[in-house]
Structures are given as C-alpha cells and as structure tokens.
Amino acid sequence: xxxxxxxxxxxxxxxxxxxxxxxxxxxxxxxxxxxxxxxxxxxxxxxxxxxxxxxxxxxxxxxxxxxxxxxxxxxxxxxxxxxxxxxxxxxxxxxxxxxxxxxxxxxxxxxxxxxxxxxxxxxxxxxxxxxxxxxxxxxxxxxxxxxxxxxxxxxxxxxxxxxxxxxxxxxxxxxxxxxxxxxxxxxxxxxxxxxxxxxxxxxxxxxxxxxxxxxxxxxxxxxxxxxxxxxxxxxxxxxxxxxxxxxxxxxxxxxxxxxxxxxxxxxxxxxxxxxxxxxxxxxxxxxxxxxxxxxxxxxxxxxxxxxxxxxxxxxxxxxxxxxxxxxxxxxxxx
Amino acid sequence: xxxxxxxxxxxxxxxxxxxxxxxxxxxxxxxxxxxxxxxxxxxxxxxxxxxxxxxxxxxxxxxxxxxxxxxxxxxxxxxxxxxxxxxxxxxxxxxxxxxxxxxxxxxxxxxxxxxxxxxxxxxxxxxxxxxxxxxxxxxxxxxxxxxxxxxxxxxxxxxxxxxxxxxxxxxxxxxxxxxxxxxxxxxxxxxxxxxxxxxxxxxxxxxxxxxxxxxxxxxxxxxxxxxxxxxxxxxxxxxxxxxxxxxxxxxxxxxxxxxxxxxxxxxxxxxxxxxxxxxxxxxxxxxxxxxxxxxxxxxxxxxxxxxxxxxxxxxxxxxxxxxxxxxxxxxxxxxxxxxxxxxxxxxxxxxxxxxxxxxxxxxxxxxxxxxxxxx
Numbered sequence: 001x002x003x004x005x006x007x008x009x010x011x012x013x014x015x016x017x018x019x020x021x022x023x024x025x026x027x028x029x030x031x032x033x034x035x036x037x038x039x040x041x042x043x044x045x046x047x048x049x050x051x052x053x054x055x056x057x058x059x060x061x062x063x064x065x066x067x068x069x070x071x072x073x074x075x076x077x078x079x080x081x082x083x084x085x086x087x088x089x090x091x092x093x094x095x096x097x098x099x100x101x102x103x104x105x106x107x108x109x110x111x112x113x114x115x116x117x118x119x120x121x122x123x124x125x126x127x128x129x130x131x132x133x134x135x136x137x138x139x140x141x142x143x144x145x146x147x148x149x150x151x152x153x154x155x156x157x158x159x160x161x162x163x164x165x166x167x168x169x170x171x172x173x174x175x176x177x178x179x180x181x182x183x184x185x186x187x188x189x190x191x192x193x194x195x196x197x198x199x200x201x202x203x204x205x206x207x208x209x210x211x212x213x214x215x216x217x218x219x220x221x222x223x224x225x226x227x228x229x230x231x232x233x234x235x236x237x238x239x240x241x242x243x244x245x246x247x248x249x250x251x252x253x254x255x256x257x258x259x260x261x262x263x264x265x266x267x268x269x270x271x272x273x274x275x276x277x278x279x280x281x282x283x284x285x286x287x288x289x290x291x292x293x294x295x296x297x298x299x300x301x302x303x304x305x306x307x308x309x310x311x312x313x314x315x316x317x318x319x320x321x322x323x324x325x326x327x328x329x330x331x332x333x334x
Numbered sequence: 335x336x337x338x339x340x341x342x343x344x345x346x347x348x349x350x351x352x353x354x355x356x357x358x359x360x361x362x363x364x365x366x367x368x369x370x371x372x373x374x375x376x377x378x379x380x381x382x383x384x385x386x387x388x389x390x391x392x393x394x395x396x397x398x399x400x401x402x403x404x405x406x407x408x409x410x411x412x413x414x415x416x417x418x419x420x421x422x423x424x425x426x427x428x429x430x431x432x433x434x435x436x437x438x439x440x441x442x443x444x445x446x447x448x449x450x451x452x453x454x455x456x457x458x459x460x461x462x463x464x465x466x467x468x469x470x471x472x473x474x475x476x477x478x479x480x481x482x483x484x485x486x487x488x489x490x491x492x493x494x495x496x497x498x499x500x501x502x503x504x505x506x507x508x509x510x511x512x513x514x515x516x517x518x519x520x521x522x523x524x525x526x527x528x529x530x531x532x533x534x535x536x537x538x539x540x541x542x543x544x545x546x547x548x549x550x551x552x553x554x555x556x557x558x559x560x561x562x563x564x565x566x567x568x569x570x571x572x573x574x575x576x577x578x579x580x581x582x583x584x585x586x587x588x589x590x591x592x593x594x595x596x597x598x599x600x601x602x603x604x605x606x607x608x609x610x611x612x613x614x615x616x617x618x619x620x621x622x623x624x625x626x627x628x629x630x631x632x633x634x635x636x637x638x639x640x641x642x643x644x645x646x647x648x649x650x651x652x653x654x655x656x657x658x659x660x661x662x663x664x665x666x667x668x669x670x671x672x673x674x675x676x677x678x679x680x681x682x683x684x685x686x687x688x689x690x691x692x693x694x695x696x697x698x699x700x701x702x703x704x705x706x707x708x709x
Binding site: 288 | 426533534535559565566567569573576580584
C-alpha cells in the first residue's frame with residue numbers, strides 16, 4: 001500500500017464551488033444531517049446552560065449564607081445555623097469527607113484490582129461469570145441498605161478489630177481506641193470500601209480483558225511466569241483504566257450520604273484517632289441537617305454542597321491529568 | 335455440561351438470595367414509623383361514630399414534626415374513613431413543616447416548637463387578615479433510656495444528667511450517681527451518652543429542660559442542634575434507642591414510645607418520690623405549663639422545675655399550626671373537622687394508647703374553643 005493508491009481516486013467531474021466545498025467540509029448536506037446537527041448542538045448548549053444555572057443558584061445561595069456567617073466558613077469547627085448570628089464552618093466536613101474516602105480507596109483499590117486480575121487471568125471461565133455477576137449485584141444494592149447493614153451488623157462486629165488495632169498500633173495515635181461504640185470514620189471507610197468495590201472491579205476487569213493477546217503471548221514466549229506477565233504487560237496497560245475506575249469509585253465515596261449518616265456518630269471536631277467516634281462528611285451533614293433547617297440553615301448547607309462540588313471537580317481534574325500523561329498505554333495506541 | 339448447568343443454577347440461586355435479602359432489608363427500613371399504630375387504630379376504630387364531619391371533603395395536605403407522626407397516623411386511621419377525607423401528613427420535620435406552611439402549601443403544620451415572631455410575620459402573607467397560631471395537641475414524655483447491666487431502677491437529677499451528657503461524669507460508679515442510688519450496684523463502666531445527630535425538636539426540649547433546671551451545669555445556648563462535646567450521636571429517636579440497646583454503659587434520650595425493651599431513668603425532681611416517664615406523669619408535668627401565646631395563640635411555656643407529685647418534668651408538646659383567620663376556603667371544613675376530632679375526648683384518648691401524653695384538661699378546653707372560632 002503506498003500513498004499513490006489513495007490519491008488515485010478519479011477527480012470530480014467539475015471542481016466544486018466554494019459554497020459546496022464549505023458545505024462538504026461541514027458534512028451537513030442532507031436534511032437528516034442538519035436536523036441531527038441541530039439537535040446535538042442544542043443538547044450540548046442546553047447542558048451548559050443547565051450547569052451554569054445550577055452553578056449560579058448554588059453560588060448565590062452560598063454567598064447569602066456565608067455573608068451572614070459569624071465564624072470563618074473554611075476553618076470553624078462548628079455547625080450552628082440557628083444561632084443569631086449563625087456560626088458554621090466546613091473544616092470538619094472537608095476533613096471527614098477526604099479521610100473516609102481515602103480509607104475506602106486504600107482498602108478497596110487493591111482488593112478490586114486483585115479480584116479483577118483473578119477473574120481475567122486465574123479463574124476458570126465457569127467461575128468468573130458468576131463471580132462477576134454477584135459483584136454487579138453488589139452495585140445494585142441501595143445505599144440505605146448498606147447503611148442498615150453497617151449499623152446493625154458491621155459496627156457491632158468491629159469491636160474485635162478495634163481492640164486488636166488498639167493493642168498493636170495504638171501507639172501511633174491514629175489507632176488509639178477508648179472503648180466507645182465503633183461508629184467511627186474507620187467504620188465508614190470500611191463500609192464505603194465495600195460500596196465502591198463493584199464499580200472499580202468491573203471497570204478494571206474490562207480494562208484487563210482488553211490487554212492485547214500478543215503482549216501476553218510475547219511475554220510468555222520470553223519465558224515469563226504468569227505473575228511476570230501480569231506485572232510486565234497487564235498492569236502497565238491497564239494502569240490508566242484502573243485509575244479511572246478508582247476515580248469513579250472515589251466519586252461515589254465522596255458523595256455517599258445515607259450509609260454514612262446511618263453508621264457514623266457525627267460531631268464537629270477532628271479526632272487524631274480513626275477509632276473514636278466523631279467527624280462528619282458533607283453529604284451526611286446535609287442529609288441530617290436539612291429536615292429541620294431554617295432558610296438560613298439551608299443556604300449554609302447549600303454552601304457546603306458547593307464545596308463538595310468543587311472538591312469533586314478537583315479530584316476528577318487530577319484524574320484526567322494523570323490519565324492524559326499516561327496516554328501511551330491507552331487502548332488506542334496498543 | 336452437567337457441571338456447567340449446576341453452576342449456573344447455583345449462581346442463579348445465589349443471585350436470588352441476594353436480591354430477596356436486599357428486598358427484605360429495604361422493607362425493614364421503610365416501616366420503622368409504624369410502631370404502635372396497630373393498637374391505637376383497632377381500638378379507636380370503635381369510636382369512629384363520634385367524628386363530626388360537617389361538610390369536610392377532599393384532601394388535606396400537612397407536614398411537620400416527625401415526633402407526632404405516629405399520633406397523626408393513628409388519628410387518620412379513624413378520621414379518614416369516617417369523613418372520607420384523605421390526610422397526607424409527611425412528617426419531614428418541624429422546620430420543613432413551618433416553611434411549607436408559611437409558603438401556603440399545606441393546610442396545617444405540625445411543630446415541636448411554637449412559631450417564632452419572624453415566622454408569625456411570614457404567616458400573615460398566607461393567612462389573609464389573620465396569622466398563624468399554635469394549638470398544643472400532642473404531649474410526650476422524653477424518656478432517658480439506659481443500658482447498665484445489673485441496674486434496673488436508676489434515679490438521676492438534673493445536674494447529674496447535665497454532667498453526664500456534657501461528658502463531665504464519665505463512669506457509672508461516679509460519686510454523684512452513687513449518692514442518688516444508694517442501693518444499686520453500679521458497675522465500673524464507661525458512660526456512653528447518646529444524642530441526636532440531626533437537628534431535632536426532641537433535642538431542643540431536652541436541652542431546654544437542662545437549661546431551665548441547672549444552667550450552671552449546662553452552659554450551652556440550646557436549640558435544635560446538639561451543642562455539647564463528646565458522647566455518641568445517632569440519627570433519629572430510633573437510632574438513639576438502637577445505640578443504647580447495642581452498647582453496654584449507654585444512656586440516651588428519646589420519646590417514650592421508643593423505650594420498649596429498655597430501662598428508663600426516674601427523675602428526682604424534688605418531689606417525694608422520683609418520677610418515671612409515662613403518659614400520665616407527662617400529662618401531670620404539662621399541667622404546670624402556662625399559656626404564653628397572645629390572642630388565639632396557645633403557645634405553652636412548660637414548667638421544667640415542677641415539683642408536683644408524679645409530674646414528669648422532661649416533656650415536649652407538639653403543636654398544630656393553622657391560620658386563625660384566612661384559612662383556605664376549600665380546606666377549612668376538613669381542617670376544622672380533623673382538629674375538632676383530635677382535640678376531642680376520643681382523639682386525646684387515642685394518644686395514650688400510642689405512648690403519647692394527652693394535653694391536660696384545662697388547656698385542651700381552650701384549644702377546643704379556639705378551633706370552633708377558626709375561619
């Protein structure tokens with residue numbers, strides 16, 4: 001195949017007029033195309049308008065609340081919107097949201113990747129189908145069910161783990177436990193890990209399945225063991241996919257509401273130990289405060305929601321940046 | 335082939351188990367409001383004959399306090415079929431109820447606390463020529479439930495309660511508790527005080543009691559949000575009761591109807607004997623209240639320091655909020671008929687059957703007169 005064959009196409013009978021050429025370049029020559037172009041452009045613009053409207057609304061209500069806030073919105077360890085003047089701040093919520101999500105990621109990502117590798121490279125085909133199916137089912141369970149399960153079954157059973165952590169790792173301060181009910185950030189993190197497991201597993205499994213057969217066979221031909229194949233061809237190829245999967249999971253963990261509200265014992269203080277009750281997350285705080293909130297309280301909650309929105313945007317942006325840097329491994333170039 | 339089929343079957347059955355257990359769990363989640371309705375509904379159904387409907391018809395929208403949701407449900411069971419009026423009470427919380435009311439979306443609101451001046455001002459826009467008024471309708475004891483092994487008749491007084499919930503008293507064998515319970519074998523056990531994690535009228539009333547009786551031990555400003563540091567938080571009365579049940583050494587506050595299966599604290603009020611929470615002792619406690627509302631408004635000021643014999647001091651009163659004048663013409667007959675029923679003798683009887691406290695006779699008489707004057 002050389003270039004001449006592609007340029008060999010017979011030229012059009014007459015050279016196209018500038019108008020026709022323009023039209024051809026746009027590609028909208030037939031009515032169907034034009035309608036579709038209009039529809040898709042309209043939808044795109046509509047989406048931007050909706051997003052802008054939401055952003056304007058959130059910012060307006062948030063600015064109303066913050067202008068009345070007697071404390072510092074970013075650093076106050078309190079949430080008391082019914083006082084006059086009201087005092088509230090998001091420090092504890094931001095900390096709790098990030099900490100609980102990080103715990104969830106630390107637990108869930110390795111397990112999810114391990115499950116995905118097992119399903120794609122170790123498990124017999126008969127077994128991998130049903131396992132994948134069950135993991136899919138986990139994603140379909142409503143979060144309030146996880147919350148109830150967490151509060152009634154998981155939390156009471158955590159005492160043993162907490163005692164063990166306190167005995168062997170209590171000296172770090174992070175795992176010191178004062179014998180309270182284990183309704184803490186760590187419990188929330190464990191629950192969130194279970195909740196985000198299916199999405200990370202599924203996306204990772206799909207990515208690992210896309211690894212070109214040739215890469216693996218080449219590695220095998222060079223005498224690599226199965227683990228070496230995974231380490232040298234599967235993991236590098238799937239890295240950006242796993243990162244995107246983790247970000248999807250992180251997004252769910254950051255915004256999880258009912259499960260956290262059911263399991264956590266919130267307060268507006270930051271504790272050094274993960275094993276002592278307290279803390280809070282944005283979504284949990286909104287869920288538990290909204291019902292009885294006054295106008296002022298709602299605006300304050302909206303302001304906190306705006307911060308969660310910004311944090312999520314930052315996380316997604318970071319994820320995109322990481323993936324963009326690793327483009328050479330993406331499926332398109334393989 | 336055979337093996338494969340078996341596996342598929344197994345996977346299917348596993349899936350079925352997962353799905354059905356998920357369904358069972360969701361079912362549990364959605365009906366925790368139903369507690370205690372059955373008895374009230376069935377026994378009260380006999381008295382449906384006393385409901386006066388007048389020309390009530392159609393649908394009543396209402397919203398507000400979740401504390402009186404069970405009472406409204408029990409009343410609705412009698413009233414709705416008798417008058418063919420559908421009552422839709424959401425129970426989204428007092429704040430939400432008052433907001434919906436001042437926006438004119440509902441016929442009446444339920445609230446744990448009386449209207450604030452700015453809310454009265456807002457209500458004037460909805461009530462043409464009138465304003466929103468508070469009608470005390472449901473009383474309830476706030477019980478202190480505890481879980482201390484080997485202790486079944488715990489007595490506490492206000493300062494001790496304040497110190498426990500403020501994490502000043504940290505152990506059950508503290509001297510202050512020993513002094514109040516000379517006969518009890520108090521264990522060496524850490525106290526875990528449970529409070530509500532969300533804003534709540536129950537918290538508001540409980541802290542009002544502490545503020546009124548022992549301000550030197552309760553240095554917070556009060557309100558619907560919990561302000562003291564430390565302790566455990568749980569969502570809803572059900573969550574607090576659950577927390578107390580699960581943890582040995584726990585104590586928490588909630589409406590009496592949630593105290594099933596738990597021991598409750600008797601309060602040393604200064605009366606001859608410590609008072610246990612019950613519907614009768616709560617009614618006796620509310621009887622000491624003064625009406626502080628002006629005009630037709632019947633907002634109450636509870637006397638938390640009452641020393642009357644058998645009067646339980648930690649109570650909450652929930653109000654129905656309506657317009658005194660200018661109620662919407664299409665819902666007025668139904669609203670009036672419903673309020674007349676719930677303030678009537680039969681309606682108030684239903685309360686006690688559902689662990690709520692009836693409003694004392696003198697106050698409910700004023701409520702009845704006010705209802706007749708609604709327009």
